[in-house]
Amino acid sequence: MCGIVGYIGGGNVYDVLIKGLHRLEYRGYDSAGIALVNPSGTLNVYKAMGKVSNLENFCKDKNLDALAGIAHTRWATHGEPSDCNAHPHYSEDGNLALVHNGTIENYKLLKDALTQHGCRFHSETDTEVLVQLIEYIKVKNNCSLLDAVREALKQVVGAYAIAVVEKDHPNRIIAARKSSPLVIGIGDDEMFLASDATPFVEYTKECVYLKDEEVAIIERGEPLKLVTLENKEAKIDVTTLELSISQLEKGGYPHFMLKEIFEQTTTLKDCIRGRVVNGGKRIIISGVDDNKEKFLAAKRIVIVACGTSWHAALLGKYLIQDMCRIPVEVEYASEFRYSNPVLDDKDIVMAISQSGETADTLAAIKIAKRMGAFVYGISNVVGSSIPRETDSGTYIHVGPEIGVASTKAFTGQVMVLTMLAAAIAQLRGTMTQEQITEIGKAIQKVPSLVEKVLRLNEKIERLSLIYTYAHNFLYLGRGYSYPVALEGALKLKEISYIHAEGYPAAEMKHGPIALIDEEMPSVIIAPNDHLYEKIVNNVQQVKARSGSIIAIVTEGDTTIRNIADHVLEVPEVPEALSPIVTSIPLQLLSYYIAINKGKNVDMPRNLAKSVTVE
Ligand code: M6R
Numbered sequence: 001m002c003g004i005v006g007y008i009g010g011g012n013v014y015d016v017l018i019k020g021l022h023r024l025e026y027r028g029y030d031s032a033g034i035a036l037v038n039p040s041g042t043l044n045v046y047k048a049m050g051k052v053s054n055l056e057n058f059c060k061d062k063n064l065d066a067l068a069g070i071a072h073t074r075w076a077t078h079g080e081p082s083d084c085n086a087h088p089h090y091s092e093d094g095n096l097a098l099v100h101n102g103t104i105e106n107y108k109l110l111k112d113a114l115t116q117h118g119c120r121f122h123s124e125t126d127t128e129v130l131v132q133l134i135e136y137i138k139v140k141n142n143c144s145l146l147d148a149v150r151e152a153l154k155q156v157v158g159a160y161a162i163a164v165v166e167k168d169h170p171n172r173i174i175a176a177r178k179s180s181p182l183v184i185g186i187g188d189d190e191m192f193l194a195s196d197a198t199p200f201v202e203y204t205k206e207c208v209y210l211k212d213e214e215v216a217i218i219e220r221g222e223p224l225k226l227v228t229l230e231n232k233e234a235k236i237d238v239t240t241l242e243l244s245i246s247q248l249e250k251g252g253y254p255h256f257m258l259k260e261i262f263e264q265t266t267t268l269k270d271c272i273r274g275r276v277v278n279g280g281k282r283i284i285i286s287g288v289d290d291n292k293e294k295f296l297a298a299k300r301i302v303i304v305a306c307g308t309s310w311h312a313a314l315l316g317k318y319l320i321q322d323m324c325r326i327p328v329e330v331e332y333a334s335e336f337r338y339s340n341p342v343l344d345d346k347d348i349v350m351a352i353s354q355s356g357e358t359a360d361t362l363a364a365i366k367i368a369k370r371m372g373a374f375v376y377g378i379s380n381v382v383g384s385s386i387p388r389e390t391d392s393g394t395y396i397h398v399g400p401e402i403g404v405a406s407t408k409a410f411t412g413q414v415m416v417l418t419m420l421a422a423a424i425a426q427l428r429g430t431m432t433q434e435q436i437t438e439i440g441k442a443i444q445k446v447p448s449l450v451e452k453v454l455r456l457n458e459k460i461e462r463l464s465l466i467y468t469y470a471h472n473f474l475y476l477g478r479g480y481s482y483p484v485a486l487e488g489a490l491k492l493k494e495i496s497y498i499h500a501e502g503y504p505a506a507e508m509k510h511g512p513i514a515l516i517d518e519e520m521p522s523v524i525i526a527p528n529d530h531l532y533e534k535i536v537n538n539v540q541q542v543k544a545r546s547g548s549i550i551a552i553v554t555e556g557d558t559t560i561r562n563i564a565d566h567v568l569e570v571p572e573v574p575e576a577l578s579p580i581v582t583s584i585p586l587q588l589l590s591y592y593i594a595i596n597k598g599k600n601v602d603m604p605r606n607l608a609k610s611v612t613v614e
Contacts, residue, residue, distance in 0.1 A: 001075035001608045002087075002101035003027040003184065005199045005249045006068075006163045006173050008220050009190020013066035014059070014191070020199025021052045021073050023248060025610040026256075026402050026602070027101075027195060028075025031086035034059070036066035037170040044590070045097050047086035051603075055371045067170040067220070069170060072099035072195075075608040076105070079124030089128040091135035092119055096145070098131040101195060102159035102180040102337045103613045108261055110155065130156065134164065140344035149174050150215055150229050159612065161210075165190040171220040174574055175210070178613050181357050181385060184224060186238065188497055190549055196381065198248055198400065207243040209383045222449065227413045251415040257403035257495070257601045261587050262454060264418040267398035267408045268580070269447045272417045278458040280440025281433065287376055287392035294374045295424050298348045301326055302341070302373075304333040305352040306611065308406040308490060312413035313352050314483040315579050319421040322576065323439075325430050333360035334614070343371040350376045351393075352417075354401055354409035355610035356384025363614075365389050378416055380409050394420070403602050404609050405495050407587045410487060411450075411580050415565060419443065442574045446581075449571040453584045459585045463566055464592030470521050472514065473498060474540075475586075476505035477525035478535050484525050488586035496594035505538040515548040524564070525582050528554035539563050547599045550589070552582045553580075593605050 001530055007016040016102025019032055025032075032055040033047035046062055048054040072087035079085035088097040106109070107126035110133055119132045128257050130152065138148035145166050153160070161177035166172065175182060183207040185200035185207045188241070192200035193216070197207055207222060210216060214234050226234040253259035276285055288295055301320055303313040310332055317328040331339070333351070337360060343349065349368035355362045356379035365386065368375050377386045377393030380401065389392055396412035421438050425431040431439075460613035467473075471490055477485035486502035493500050503512055506526065516522070522542050526535045536559055542549055543563050549565035554572050561567050570581040594601045 001396065001610065001612050002097050002102050003073040003195045004161055004163055004193070006070040006175065006193040006218070007190070008068040008171065008218055009187065011190060013069040014064040017069050018052065018056055019069040021055070021071050021196060023198040024195055024403060025052050025073050027071050028608040029603050030074045030081035032046060032073045032074045032081065033086045033088050033332070035088040035099070035165055036069040037165045037167065039170060041065050041167055041170065043165065043167040045088050046085050047091060048091065048288060049081060049083055049086065053287055055132050062297055064126055068165060070097065070099050070165055070173060070488060077103055077613050078126045085123045085125050087127060087133045087214055089123060089125065091131045093135060096128065096131055096164055098134070098162055098164045100127040100130060101161045101612060104130055104156055104284060105158035106133065106156065130162065130498055131164070131349055145169070145174055145215060146215065149176060150227070152232060153178070153213070153215070154229055167436055173218040175216040175218060178209045178212045178591050179359065179362065179385070181560060182444050184208045184210065184216055184218065185225060191224060199244060201241055201243045201248065201422050202245050205400040207238055208238055209388070221447055222289070226381065230344070235378055238361070242382065243400065248402065255403065257405055257407060257591055259387065260401055260403050260408045261584065261591065264408050264411050264584060265397070265447045265451045267412055267453070268415055269449055270397045270399070271412045272419070272443055272447070275419050276440045276443050280437045280444060283343050283419050283426060283436065283440055285416070285420045285423045286394045288420065288423045288427060291392050292427060294348060296578055297346060298326055299346040301328045301348045301350060302343070303328060303350045303352060304331045304336050304360050306360055307334050308410050308487060309352040309354060309413060311483045311487040311490070312410055312417060314486070315414050315480065316350065316352070316417040318480055319417050319576055320424065321358065323415065323421040323425040323431055324428055326527050331364070333358065333364040337363045341367065341371070343368055343373045345372040345374070347373040348376060349373045350378065351386055351388050351390060352378045352413055354380045354413070356381045356386035357610045358612055362389060364385060378413060380412065395572065404489055404604055404607050405590070410583060413445070414579050415446070422473070439574060439576065442577055446573070446577060447579055449573060450584065454580050456585055457588060460568065460588040461592045464596055466587055468522055468596040470498060470519070472515070472570040473500040474515065474520060474522040474527070475500060476508060476522055476538060478505045478531040479529060480575055480578050481525035481527065484522070484583050484586070487583055488523055488525070488590070491587055491590035492593065495590055495604045495606070496597055496599055496606060498593065505535055507572050508538065508601070510540065513541065513545065516542055516545040518546050518548065521548045521550065523586065524549055525558055526549045526553050527552050527578045527582055528557065528572065529578060536560060551587055
């Protein structure tokens with residue numbers, strides 16, 4: 001949550017920071033702020049409630065002259081969204097300004113101690129405590145900002161990515177991280193820092209991902225320097241970004257979400273590329289062959305994830321159990337981490353996360369590692385924390401996902417899990433060569449079938465008009481379609497603010513069927529799989545109670561067509577791949593319903609793209 005950006009160099013500091021904030025706005029948009037260190041030794045801090053554009057308006061008549069600066073877009077944790085709680089926060093003497101992403105867990109304790117020393121606080125945030133603590137140490141010890149930051153961070157319990165500027169040193173930014181992401185871009189006589197690389201990709205492709213408890217000294221005219229909290233010099237690993245600016249723009253679409261839905265033909269191609277080889281006979285996913293002994297000895301797989309990634313994880317369970325005959329448990333990372341889990345070195349823990357930064361998933365990984373399990377990560381963002389914390393893993397390669405509602409990452413995760421299950425099955429001999437080749441060939445066809453699914457766009461747009469004003473929705477599915485139902489309901493909830501519940505279709509008769517009437521539409525995912533006859537019964541049960549039905553069916557279906565109010569036909573695929581083709585119409589349906597209601601689909605209220613706090 002929250003986006004941080006910083007810049008030092010010969011460019012226009014304000015412009016670089018504002019542009020960077022726009023790129024990071026997906027991380028939070030409750031308020032935004034900027035601190036500019038002026039050549040004449042003044043430190044100007046400007047803040048505004050709401051989106052970055054409000055900050056831009058506010059800054060129009062202000063002094064924007066600067067040698068360096070830091071900026072922040074906030075997703076509120078401590079203290080409501082307000083000008084006062086917005087970052088950057090000042091130190092008491094106005095010498096320092098600081099931006100922060102993360103949570104300082106012991107902030108109350110620190111605040112009480114600082115209050116006793118005479119510090120006054122102006123906001124309700126944990127961040128202000130940090131800047132006051134740094135100033136207190138700096139004055140008390142008469143030390144440099146770097147030393148004060150290191151000492152302060154040693155006293156902090158929690159997660160942080162911070163950047164600090166100082167009035168008297170306009171050519172320097174001090175930054176540090178622990179459990180919240182921070183990356184430094186190294187340009188030609190200029191340096192950037194940000195929560196991810198998107199704010200500086202157009203200026204430089206060279207970057208350094210900060211590691212936990214590293215402090216960066218970013219100084220104009222000097223090479224980047226990293227030290228530990230103990231002031232030991234840390235190694236600088238420069239990475240070259242594989243990110244292009246066009247991936248960060250809407251490319252003619254009105255919203256990132258729609259662009260990302262339509263990109264799925266390409267993203268799935270990218271996801272499959274080089275992984276299904278020899279005409280489908282062999283499926284290669286990184287980390288499997290290199291860790292043969294782990295996958296051969298595995299007695300159990302536990303998958304941890306949150307939100308949409310958790311829905312993909314649930315599909316991972318069905319895929320791995322079906323193809324590899326290994327028992328799989330799926331846990332919400334936030335529950336797993338506090339559940340006193342029982343794990344040992346015969347367990348594989350898989351962590352799925354688009355951002356690679358979700359705090360609960362990261363915490364779950366750390367516990368699993370401590371308990372001796374082999375930890376395998378599936379992420380999208382290259383260089384993010386989860387791939388760095390895991391023993392091994394792979395990327396979904398779908399490119400940056402900017403829309404807060406996850407779409408292309410979900411289908412990428414499901415595709416990777418399908419290939420991963422097939423690769424493990426090949427290794428363990430739980431599928432015949434014929435079965436592997438069949439699934440391999442089917443995987444290769446998916447991108448072109450997705451193109452066909454996307455032709456439903458206009459039909460779904462028209463359909464959405466009928467259902468825009470429903471107050472509740474049920475999403476029903478069985479087997480592989482049950483996680484799709486959960487994901488469809490989540491998509492609708494998060495962007496249109498309509499209450500929607502995903503349910504296993506057959507469980508409905510144990511309670512939720514009581515909700516069915518003319519006012520409660522059901523979206524039923526009913527492809528032609530081994531449970532088809534069963535779900536036909538469920539469709540009839542809903543119709544018998546006057547429920548309105550939108551059904552996602554396989555092309556050529558006649559049975560459900562005669563019962564449902566509306567059908568959306570998707571191409572025939574093997575059961576294991578059906579979630580990819582059935583989930584896309586649900587993404588489009590939620591998109592259009594939200595648009596009809598006038599909602600901001602890319603930045604839904606109260607949400608942020610990556611949840612880096614508990
Ligand atoms: O980055 P992650 O995959 O770890 O994120 C997990 C969830 O926060 C995320 O999927 C969230 O549920 C999305 N808003 C869903 O669209």
